[in-house]
Amino acid sequence: MKLSWHELAMATEIGRLRNLANIKYQRQDSTNQKRYDWHNHLEGACGELAVAKALGRYWDGSVDTFKKPDVCGFQVRTALSHKNLIIRPIDSGEDNFVLVTGNSPVYEIHGWIKGSEGKQDQFWRTDVRSPAWFVPIKYLNPFETLEV
Numbered sequence: 494m495k496l497s498w499h500e501l502a503m504a505t506e507i508g509r510l511r512n513l514a515n516i517k518y519q520r521q522d523s524t525n526q527k528r529y530d531w532h533n534h535l536e537g538a539c540g541e542l543a544v545a546k547a548l549g550r551y552w553d554g555s556v557d558t559f560k561k562p563d564v565c566g567f568q569v570r571t572a573l574s575h576k577n578l579i580i581r582p583i584d585s586g587e588d589n590f591v592l593v594t595g596n597s598p599v600y601e602i603h604g605w606i607k608g609s610e611g612k613q614d615q616f617w618r619t620d621v622r623s624p625a626w627f628v629p630i631k632y633l634n635p636f637e638t639l640e641v
Contacts, residue, residue, distance in 0.1 A: 494543040496598040504542040505597075507554040508535035514557055540571025540593035543600040548641055560585070565641040567591045567605065577627035578603075580611045592633060604633030 496504065512534040514520075538554065541563045545552035550565050563569040570578055571593045578592035586609035593600050606628055616626040 494547050494600050494602060496539060496543060496546070496600070498598075500542055500546070501539065501598055503554065504538040505535045507556065508538035510556045511538065536573070536595075536597065537569070537571045539597055540595070540600055541569045543593055543595075544569050544591055544602060547602055547636070548639065550641060560588075562588065564591075565639075567639070568608075569593055571595075571600070577616075577629055578606065578611065578633060580608055580616075580626040580628065581623070582625065584608055586612055589639075591636070591639075592628075592630065602636045603630050604636050605639055606633050 509531070512531050515534075542552050542554075544567065545564045548565055552564055555561065566589065568584070568588050568590045570590055572579075573596055574594055575592070578590055580590060584590070586607070588608045589605055590608060590611065591605045592603040594603065595601050611628040611632075612626050616628050616632075618624060618627050621627075
């Protein structure tokens with residue numbers, strides 16, 4: 494999925510606003526550190542927009558809504574090149590998660606999984622900065638099977 498220049502402008506503005514809100518309120522990131530990583534917020538917002546565009550759905554680009562689903566009831570996880578979808582202990586088992594990889598302006602949407610299906614012992618890792626479930630792409634449901 495390739496985002497246009499105008500789509501990138503919109504999504505990166507949302508990412509910028511999200512990062513500024515974290516700085517303002519001195520929030521910790523998902524690994525419990527006070528890091529303000531512009532790249533993660535910019536690419537994350539672009540990944541959300543890529544999923545909405547692929548689904549032909551509206552993306553509201555919300556800021557400070559946290560655990561509210563990102564797009565059409567789905568939590569979108571965007572990374573440069575991860576081959577795993579990361580589900581953290583604070584994530585709901587009821588939510589559905591979509592894995593997107595890439596770098597502006599081109600993204601690949603790999604698939605999705607329900608949180609409870611991803612929270613299996615075989616995917617749990619403690620050898621990382623913040624323990625979590627790392628679900629390999631081969632265990633994800635095809636993106637085409639998303640029902641919105």
